[in-house]
Amino acid sequence: MSSCDTCVVRNRAICAGLEDREIATLSAMGRRRTVAAGEPLIWEDDDSLLVANVIDGVLKLTTSTEDGREQIVGVAYPSDFIGRPFGQTSKASVVALTDAKVCVFSRSDFDRYAREHPELEHKLLERTLAELDRTRSWMMLLGRKTAPEKIASFLIEMSERLTETGCAPTLGPARRFSLPFSRQQVADVLGLTIETVSRQFTKLKNDGIVELPSRREVEIINRGALVSLAG
Amino acid sequence: MSSCDTCVVRNRAICAGLEDREIATLSAMGRRRTVAAGEPLIWEDDDSLLVANVIDGVLKLTTSTEDGREQIVGVAYPSDFIGRPFGQTSKASVVALTDAKVCVFSRSDFDRYAREHPELEHKLLERTLAELDRTRSWMMLLGRKTAPEKIASFLIEMSERLTETGCAPTLGPARRFSLPFSRQQVADVLGLTIETVSRQFTKLKNDGIVELPSRREVEIINRGALVSLAG
């Protein structure tokens, strides 16, 4: 019996729908790993040696300039696929934001396996296309939205992405949630400075649109106002 | 004999490497179309009815806010694939920047065909992964670079992408080229205003880093300086 049998993302990750025999082969290739919050899994511009499925936790994908400016270019949640298959180098670093569990594969093993299993490649393609759509709408935010619009869009997206995605029928967006990001990381997602993020959070609180019970907790009081601020 | 036999992107587009019989089927499904400069091919948020290969010309992918702000989220050159397979709606508009020739397919026909031809899906996956990498490095530019850095990065990328990609062994980046963008469109790529773009172009000219023989022509005089400005 492979660990896949008890995997919580078994029905949502790209392995979903594979036959038992295929799962067994894949399972033999991969291994589980934990990544502590703050710990890196993949380095920007390094050889692409690993790919992985996220089982639990949240990780950030980042690119940096030489002088240390950082931009978060993606966020990976449970069941998401990370790493760069079919490519020599990884163009983004992957670092855990919370303690995380992942199922890692050697990239070359995975590439070989994927090429022999069109169904798996198809799932990966669907996921990659969806991620590209999401990334492009993030470009709109970075290039054309103001700081208040960025913060409002961010909180709306967080409330949608952080709802527990168990087996239960889809719940609506979360009214209250705990951000997996520090203020600096929110700034790195939105292309702002930490001070601007802080001021905008304070403004939303003073306007009665959100409550901020603690540094990481957010409660949305007036979702309509937030949506209309998001533009 | 199908029109694919004489297609100039036959060896570079996703159709490359298909067998003659497969090409014949694909050819029967698709048809050539010309798109005049400025004319749209796909609308944002519309049902995704078409996908296409670019044969000749340059097209922009854009997203817009309700109040009319526009962000160019991608640019498609000959041999690139456009449209959103395996999805209900297209999240970006596609508009020709120059007169263009494309080879269009009904999305549902294409989806069906692709699912039966893993080699084609694999090519599409490789392309989508590469596009995602490019898009993410564009996010870095939008979120964290200054106007001078954006303009310099843009000109470097243009000089690399606009080299004639015929059958000849890869030439280096173009020293002189004709932009397929108006000033406003450059602004829409970089998340700037037209005035800022214009001022930065003028500054590069005054500093002797580029020549601007006409509105669309650019000649890079001091590539080293441009690269270091790009950061």
Next chain:
DNA sequence: GCATGGCCTTGACCAAAGTCAAAACACCAT
């Protein structure tokens, strides 16, 4: 309880880029 260190918030000031308006230029058709 109190000191320590890491975040986060706030305030005063500044600079980069945006806005508005006018002039210059290029391109086109006549």
Next chain:
DNA sequence: ATGGTGTTTTGACTTTGGTCAAGGCCATGC
């Protein structure tokens, strides 16, 4: 050549968000 149109450039001014610096908050360890 000439006039008309739309694009680009330039200038003056404003605004947004960044920078720098100080202070507050909270968790942790002594």
